[in-house]
Amino acid sequence: MFRKFGAPVAVALSLSLVGGAAQAAGGATHIEDVDFSFEGPFGSFDPLQLQRGLKVYTEVCAACHGLKYVPIRTLSDEGGPLLPEDQVRAYAEQYEVFDEEIDDFRPAKPSDHFPESALENAPDLSLMAKKRAGFHGPYGTGINQLLKGIGGPEYIYSLLVGYEEPPECAPDDFPGSYNTAFGAGGYPEECKDEKGYPTAPGSWIAMAQPLYDDSVEFDDGSPADLENAAKDVTAFLTWTAEPKLMARKYAGLTGVLFLTVLSVLLYLTNKRIWAPIKNKQKD
Template sequence: MNATLRKFGTPAALALSLSLSGGAALAAAEDVVIEDVEFSFEGPFGSFDPLQLQRGLKVYTEVCSACHGMKYVPIRTLGDEGGPQLPEDQVRAYAEQYEVFDEEIDDYRAAKPSDHFPESMLENAPDLSLMAKKRAGFHGPYGTGINQFLKGMGGPEYIYSLMTGYHETPECAPDDFPGSYNAAFGAGGFPEECKDEEGHHTVPGSWINMAQPIYDDSVEFDDGSPADLESASKDVAAFLTWTAEPKLMARKYAGLTGVLFLTVLSVLLYLTNKRIWAPIKGKKKD
């Protein structure tokens, strides 16, 4: 069945198109400001916080989905273990916010959990399904290095820093320069007035085509959690990490199981080797 999904009652696009996945490469590490944020899912024993993912889902639904889609994410996964873990009735109710054009009936119908999130209706607004994997927040020599070894790729940190990286336009920039100044975005436009004699940037970041999407109290969380800019940005960054890595916890458990198995196997091989060679090594030469 070929079905086209669209947002039911989608509001008008909030802002200019997002350059989040623009073709230009990100600027060097010293030209952008990426904050190292602590997330619950980091480290070998970390895991997603279902309540945080639920809050992030709300931020995405009420703010981000006006411009951006997640066409690779099935709605039914909102109830999966390790994810937001919504009850089945809530997953079904959430799906019904959208409608699907069903070619079999040649008409629109309410979406089901088996359908995917809608894709963006804007050509220049990138899909957010895999954005946390696509973007590397931390850089070192040749694009890798010690920062990524210690802190990871930094995809969620990049999203968080981008959401909180909007600042007042630097004094060096002309008033009519297009876009919004963002200290975490390094692939946008940059005025010549903000470069020194050697062409180096005098301020971090660049000008992005997307206006600031999240502000303090942009959403209201049902559990009374803080909805300031930093908290909401962290929640949506965690949610987009889950959409990009929905099996992250399963992979961690599999890796831990593998390490334990190899450890036990190594001990058994050592004891076996010692037992086999003990009689031979114990013989004295005549």
């Protein structure tokens, strides 16, 4: 179990739903279709973007959320942030881990995992990009998912940039923060029509807005506005959920090329074997 010291800015409350009588079905959500570099069969992670995303996670998200399934050493792996090993060791030392052999806490090593969530009701983010779906097909057909994918990264990005002022129909004391991308939270009765349907997209989420313009300062001078910071941390969380994504793509492309060559060889072989028989039939 980790114990965090030098805790980053605590801005997130939780991703849990607004509880009690406020629970209600939210309106249709607004999910941005973002053009990420890792999408498509030839897409790949940008190591510099992953490094920026790591910084956003460390300084903002880690105050409440953990990455308990991610070994710190993977920050230097091919296809990831590609941090030098000395930087990985220095990063690991930000945390303390309880060592049963010495019965005490010690600085974490690259072989240790990221800390778990600091709050009991704050979900772990290790697999969040695979656990959430941003796109849903009409009438359950799944057409959008077939064309665009599940949309986990788009959901995370849209959630981070989806905080807005509540609609005028909402009472001032309604708990939570209004978010157009979150559809499973509380929803005030005042914002429903005569048939009980929501009149505004999204719903109210218990997590306060975690990211703002210039919440972090990137070492490479990249813009740190809300949209870019959200995109960077989304790419990082996609990598934590799919650390072998690039290796799987390369293996898939290799398999397709192999099967293509094999198909051509089988066609030519079949043609050569049956050619004499076909010629005799013509004679």
